[in-house]
Amino acid sequence: MSDRVRLRAFGALCFVRFREFHREPEVVFWSFVFPIVLSLALGLAFRNRPPAPAAVAVIEGPAAAELVAALGKGALIEARTVAPAEATADLRRGRVDVAVGQDAAGAVEYRMDPTRPEAVIARARVDDALQRAAGRADPTPTRDVAFTEPGGRYIDFLMPGILGMNIMSGGMWGVGFNLVDMRIKKLLKRLVATPMRPSDFLASVLLMRIAFMAVEAAFVLGFGYVALGVPFRGSPLAVLAIGALGALCFGGIGLLVASRARRIETVTGLMNVVMMPMFIVSGVFFSADRFPAALQPLIRALPLTALNDALRAVVLEGAPLVAQAGPLAVLGVWGALSFLAGLRLFRWS
DSSP: OOHHHHHHHHHHHHHHHHHHHHHOHHHHIIIIIHHHHHHHHHHHHTOOOOOOOEEEEEEOSTTHHHHHHHHHTSSSEEEEEEOHHHHHHHHHHTSOSEEEEEOTTSOEEEEEOTTOHHHHHHHHHHHHHHHHHTTSSOOSOEEEEEOOOTTSSHHHHHHHHHHHHHHHHHHIIIIIIHHHHHHHTTHHHHHHTSSSOHHHHHHHHHHHHHHHHHHHHHHHHHHHHHHHOOOOOSOHHHHHHHHHHHHHHHHHHHHHHTSSOOSHHHHHHHHHHHHHHHHHHSSSSSOGGGSOGGGHHHHHTSHHHHHHHHHHHHHHHOOOGGGGHHHHHHHHHHHHHHHHHHHHHOOOO
């Protein structure tokens, strides 16, 4: 074969590869669209913003009104009066940076986590405002109280999010990927030819997903409790119930994604299109509150956001299952709609 012929053949091969690339929308998406989407999402989450005001909880007491009035004259301070128990809960959840009260001796007391930079800055702003209100001669005695209760650290925030991410990934890959793999290998076609009812087969797939979820939840939360000191304040049964509903929800979404796909590349692309946005915006690695307020209704309607919120409330705060009616309803609606749509669209071959 001459060099000219080999060059033409090589060019033809390159052109064929280009045509294959062009005809696969999922390849185009992951090569060009997804990097832009990821950049925009992270740019919104970590955008340049003016200094945020310090969130301050003023503990109810005889001096609360005077403290709020003094803090109202300070710069970049948002103060509100709360009960002592609510102040502790807000510190644990990271909703306030510092809690201010007055001890029995009349000294102003600051409750904060000294490992959080936001808390240190808030403490400085609050102290400056109070000292200015007192005449700037620093006549007000103060003392710092370190707030390091388990439940308020970043690792405590992260572990329920990791569990939620695993439940989503397990439901999508464990159901969607396996169904497409069985379709490619002609196993589904053989199964449908048996006396077995199709609904029984799909129900068994979802049931095993719930069983695997229970093992995952015990492993992730057990490791966090033993190795990292992550608290577990809620009911294990409540966590299993939330996890089971989450597994059914994402199993239904996995069924819908795999209902017509006939190639591994196709189902992989579709699952990543569904999962990756929720990895970013649903509060797995950082709070969903970082995104603009205009996006919050959409973010709160996502199933992974609902799952993470419910898991964190039960695990970190000990909230009862009945208090998570909102997130559970979101999971139930997503699961029911996706499962019904998946059954209607599903093809065995």
